[in-house]
Amino acid sequence: MALGEKIGRFFGMADEDEAYQSDDFYAKKDKDLADTSKNSKVVSMHARGQEKVEKKIALFEPRIYSDVKVIATRLLNDQAAVVNFQRMDEQQAHRVVDFLTGTVFAIGGEVQRIGEQIFLCTPHGFVVEGNVAAEFSDNDF
Numbered sequence: 001m002a003l004g005e006k007i008g009r010f011f012g013m014a015d016e017d018e019a020y021q022s023d024d025f026y027a028k029k030d031k032d033l034a035d036t037s038k039n040s041k042v043v044s045m046h047a048r049g050q051e052k053v054e055k056k057i058a059l060f061e062p063r064i065y066s067d068v069k070v071i072a073t074r075l076l077n078d079q080a081a082v083v084n085f086q087r088m089d090e091q092q093a094h095r096v097v098d099f100l101t102g103t104v105f106a107i108g109g110e111v112q113r114i115g116e117q118i119f120l121c122t123p124h125g126f127v128v129e130g131n132v133a134a135e136f137s138d139n140d141f
Helices: 003-010 016-039 045-049 065-076 090-106
Strands: 057-060 080-084 110-113 118-122
Touching: 057 065, 065 080, 065 090, 080 090, 090 110, 090 118
Parallel strands: 057 080
Antiparallel strands: 080 118, 110 118
C-alpha cells in the first residue's frame, strides 16, 4: 500500500475496497518485476574484467586486389596480418600495400616489411620484438 493511501485510510478518506485492490495491484507489479529480473542477463563487473581478449595474427596470400578488403577488415577488428605477395603481380601488390598503409595509419598501427614480398600489418597496441635482416633493397617495394 502506498504512503498516500495509508494516510487517507487513517483519516477515513479512502475506501477499504480500493485500498485492498491497490495492494493486489502493487503485489502483482512487484511479482512481474521479479520475474523479469530473473530472465534478464546480468554480467558482473568482475567477470567482465577477467575476460581474456584474444589477439590474433591472420596470414594472407592475396591474388587479386579485392582481397585487400578482408585484410583491412581484420586490421579494423584489432587483429594483425602477415601478407605474402608472392602470388600477386607487382603493380597490384603496390596498390594493396598502399591501401593497407592507409588503413593501418587510420587505426594508429604499423606496417613492417619482414621479407622480400612479406609484410606485417599490426593495429595499435601490438608490440613486435626483434628485427629481420634486411637482405632486400628499398626499391623492391
